[in-house]
Amino acid sequence: MVLLLFFMIRKGAHMYSDRQTELSVFLEQLRQLAEEKTEERVIIHAVTKEDGEKIFEIIIGENPLFVPVVCVKASGTGYGKSGLDDILQGLWTVYGRYKKLDRKGFPFDKMKANVYLRLVPYERYNGFLDNLVYYPFLDLAVVPVLVLEVSTEDRCFSLAVNIQKGMCDASEEELLQTASENTKKDCMVKGVEFSAEESGYEILAMSNGHHSAILDTGRLRDLAKEIYSSFLYIVPVSIYEVLVIPEDNVFDLSELQEFSRNRIELLEFEGAVLSENVYRYSLESGDVDFI
Numbered sequence: 225m226v227l228l229l230f231f232m233i234r235k236g237a238h239m240y241s242d243r244q245t246e247l248s249v250f251l252e253q254l255r256q257l258a259e260e261k262t263e264e265r266v267i268i269h270a271v272t273k274e275d276g277e278k279i280f281e282i283i284i285g286e287n288p289l290f291v292p293v294v295c296v297k298a299s300g301t302g303y304g305k306s307g308l309d310d311i312l313q314g315l316w317t318v319y320g321r322y323k324k325l326d327r328k329g330f331p332f333d334k335m336k337a338n339v340y341l342r343l344v345p346y347e348r349y350n351g352f353l354d355n356l357v358y359y360p361f362l363d364l365a366v367v368p369v370l371v372l373e374v375s376t377e378d379r380c381f382s383l384a385v386n387i388q389k390g391m392c393d394a395s396e397e398e399l400l401q402t403a404s405e406n407t408k409k410d411c412m413v414k415g416v417e418f419s420a421e422e423s424g425y426e427i428l429a430m431s432n433g434h435h436s437a438i439l440d441t442g443r444l445r446d447l448a449k450e451i452y453s454s455f456l457y458i459v460p461v462s463i464y465e466v467l468v469i470p471e472d473n474v475f476d477l478s479e480l481q482e483f484s485r486n487r488i489e490l491l492e493f494e495g496a497v498l499s500e501n502v503y504r505y506s507l508e509s510g511d512v513d514f515i
Contacts, residue, residue, distance in 0.1 A: 458503040
C-alpha cells in the first residue's frame, strides 16, 4: 500500500513537472511570436487565479512605465496552436491601439520625465516580490518606504509580505468589505488607518466595482517632501497603474485628463478602468481630493 502511494505521488509529481515544462515552452513560443510582430522586447507572466482560470499578462517594450500591459484570458486548458491564436488576437488588438496613440502627438517623452512614482508593484521586473499576488485588492498597494531601509533581499521580501498582508489592525476581510462599501462611489474615500508602528498614516480604499486598491498617504507625504512639492496629482489610470505627478510639472489639468483618457483606450475590458478622474494630494493637510 505504501509502495503504491509512493508511485502515485511520484506520478503526480511527473505530471506536474510535465505541465510546467509545457507551459514554459508555450510562453517562450508566445514571447517569440510577439517580439517578431512588435519588434520590441516582450515580457510575459502566467497568473493562475484562485478559481483555476489562467491569465496571461503581456508587457510590451523596454520601459515598463509607458508601455501597454495586456491581460488575456486563456479560453482553454491546452497550450496548443489554438491557445496561441486566442492570446495573440487579443494582444494585436491592444497593440494596434497603442501604436495609434503614438501618432496622436501627445508628448509622452515629456510626461515620462515628470512622473516620479508609479504606484504599482512592478518590482517583478527585477525578480523582487515575484510571488506577491494574493488579492486584486492589494495589486496597487504601496509598499512603505521602510521596506527600502532593509539590508538583505530575503528580509526585504518577508517584510514586504508582512506589510501588505498584516501591518493593518484591520483584517483582510475588513479591508475587502471597506472596498465593497466604496464600490458605488466614484471618488477616493477614507478606508482604514495604519496603527502598527511601521506607519501612522491613513490609507485610502478605492474601487471600480470589479477591482479595488489601497493607497498609503504616508508614502505620498514622503514623496512630496523629497521633491519639494506642496501638492501631488494622482492619475489612477487603470487597475494596472496609478501615476503620481508633482504639482509643478509641465502639464496642466486638461493635459493630465487627456493623458488618462488615452491610456484608458488601451484597455480591453471595462473593469480595468479604475477611475477617469484626477486627484490631488495636499502635503499640508494630508488630504486626497477629487479635482
